[in-house]
Amino acid sequence: MAKFITFLGKFLIFLIAVQLCPAAAYNVVSYGARGDGKTDSTAALLRTWRAACNSATPASVSIPQGTFLVRSISFTGPCRNRIHFEISGTIVAPDNYNVIGNSEFWILFYRVSRLTVIGGTIDAKGSNLWSCRRGRYNSCPFGARSISFQSCSNILVYGLKSFNSQRVHIGINQSSNINLQNLRITAPSGSPNTDGIHIESSRGVTITSSTIRTGDDCISVGPGAMNIWMEHIGCGPGHGISVGSLGNSYNEQGVQNVTVTNSVFTKTQNGVRVKSWARPGGGYAKNLVFRNLFMRNVGNPIIIDQEYCPDNQCPHQSSGVKVSQVTYRNIKGTSSTQAAITFRCSSTNPCSGIKLQDIRLTYINTLRSPTLAYCQNAQVSRSGSVFPRSC
Numbered sequence: 181m182a183k184f185i186t187f188l189g190k191f192l193i194f195l196i197a198v199q200l201c202p203a204a205a206y207n208v209v210s211y212g213a214r215g216d217g218k219t220d221s222t223a224a225l226l227r228t229w230r231a232a233c234n235s236a237t238p239a240s241v242s243i244p245q246g247t248f249l250v251r252s253i254s255f256t257g258p259c260r261n262r263i264h265f266e267i268s269g270t271i272v273a274p275d276n277y278n279v280i281g282n283s284e285f286w287i288l289f290y291r292v293s294r295l296t297v298i299g300g301t302i303d304a305k306g307s308n309l310w311s312c313r314r315g316r317y318n319s320c321p322f323g324a325r326s327i328s329f330q331s332c333s334n335i336l337v338y339g340l341k342s343f344n345s346q347r348v349h350i351g352i353n354q355s356s357n358i359n360l361q362n363l364r365i366t367a368p369s370g371s372p373n374t375d376g377i378h379i380e381s382s383r384g385v386t387i388t389s390s391t392i393r394t395g396d397d398c399i400s401v402g403p404g405a406m407n408i409w410m411e412h413i414g415c416g417p418g419h420g421i422s423v424g425s426l427g428n429s430y431n432e433q434g435v436q437n438v439t440v441t442n443s444v445f446t447k448t449q450n451g452v453r454v455k456s457w458a459r460p461g462g463g464y465a466k467n468l469v470f471r472n473l474f475m476r477n478v479g480n481p482i483i484i485d486q487e488y489c490p491d492n493q494c495p496h497q498s499s500g501v502k503v504s505q506v507t508y509r510n511i512k513g514t515s516s517t518q519a520a521i522t523f524r525c526s527s528t529n530p531c532s533g534i535k536l537q538d539i540r541l542t543y544i545n546t547l548r549s550p551t552l553a554y555c556q557n558a559q560v561s562r563s564g565s566v567f568p569r570s571c
Contacts, residue, residue: 203264204235207242215246215269222251233259240264243300247272252283252324257292257332267300267340277309281321281346291331299339302326306346310371310395323347323373329355338362348375349394355382363390369417371395376418379405381433388412397422398448403463404433411439416446420478424455425488426463426501434464442472447516451481454503455488458526461500468506475513481541482508483522484531484558499526505533514544520551521570523558530557538564 206228209215213224225248232239238261246269271287273280280286286304289295304326312320323346329335332355341364342349349365352358360377367374376392379385381404391414392398398415401408401423415421421440426432445451452470456463475481484506486499503525520541525531543551555571562570 204232204237204239205242206232206239207244208248209244213243213248215244215248217247217249217272219249220251221248222253225250225253229255232263233257235261238262238264240266243267243269243271245269249274250287252280252286254285254288254290255292256290259292262294262296263292264296264298266298267302270301270303272302273304275305277306277312277323277346278321280304280324281309283324284322285328285351286324286346287327289327289329289332289335292329292335293333295332295335297335297337297340301341301343303343304345306344306367306371306374309346313372325349325351327351328353329358331355333357335359336361340364341366343367344371345374347373348378350377352377352379352382352385357384358382358386360385360387361389363387363392365390365392365394367394369395375400378402379408381405383407385409390414392418394418400424401435401438402426403428403435405438406436408438410443411441413440413443414446415443416448416476418448420445420448420450420453422450422453422455423465423468424453425457426455426465427457427459427461427499430461430500432461432463434466436465437467439469440471440473441469444474444476445478445481446476447478449479450483451475451478451511452483452508453480454484454506456486456499456501456503456526457495458487458489458499459495459497463500464502464504466502466504469509470507470511471509473511475511475515475541477514477516477544479516480522481513481515481520482511482539483524485522485524486526487524498528500529501526502529503531506531507535507537508539509535509537512540515541515551516544518543518549518552519554520568521553523555523560523571525557527557530559532559534558534560536560536562536566536570539566541568
């Protein structure tokens, strides 16, 4: 399956390249952009995009070698034809974090379909904003997501490198058929809220062959997400791969059909996690599969936490989110804490259909007690060898 997905991605790139040849070619330098890292190229990129978007034939947008300074920018569709967006150089944000920090997005693709984004580097220069937020200064802006796909469909992103996002590196919202491959996402372990990829209200999202090192979740799957596939992910440092947080609002959409497979977690706070707030609600998380995973010194390798409370401002109620049909299969490695398996489920909506098969998680400090499993309001079945033995 993994080889097939890799082949399919490469084939899609080849197919789109063939369809774009001969294509209407639009180079941002021809529209006034300068790759000196100092000249504001925002308007030039917008002019290039509009020309490509209005092309009667498949079009290519080229950002050549160089460093291009760009403020908050929205590439808006629908466009008349396919667009191949190739970044050979680097796109950087202004040094003053307020320039993009007061916007929700830095680079936004809105209502675009049939788009391929290939290669290149984006650097949001988020370090000064992180320092401001860690100091809890009231003047800090909320911060922008580095690159976002809003109301988009049929998107392929291949080979992109994202550094130092102010907040989320890649955001996907109200979109479908999104394929992310061979990504390199990097921010320091102490950078706040810098999720690698956040998915919400979207379906048909595939993330493969990517390395994510960041200060928050490597990948977070939010309300309304379904049919999500993650494979060959190298996660760490970071908070792991999470479904949630869920239960932020009462009428929230659910999450279903999520798979994480053939991936490695290294020194992450969590491995695979489901998290929801302890407050009433009607949401759910179901049909989740976590398999063929390796944990290297991970804090909570397997965890369902329905009393999620990161800032000590806890609702102190019972989570209304129903978690069911969750499978953990062939998960091995080491835990940096004794609690290798934690199921902290809702008292009013106990977790059901939790399946453990072929699990072996040992404590990194072998001279101390072995790993333990903690279960609260969880219906769990086991098959094969499961260590530590669960409830």
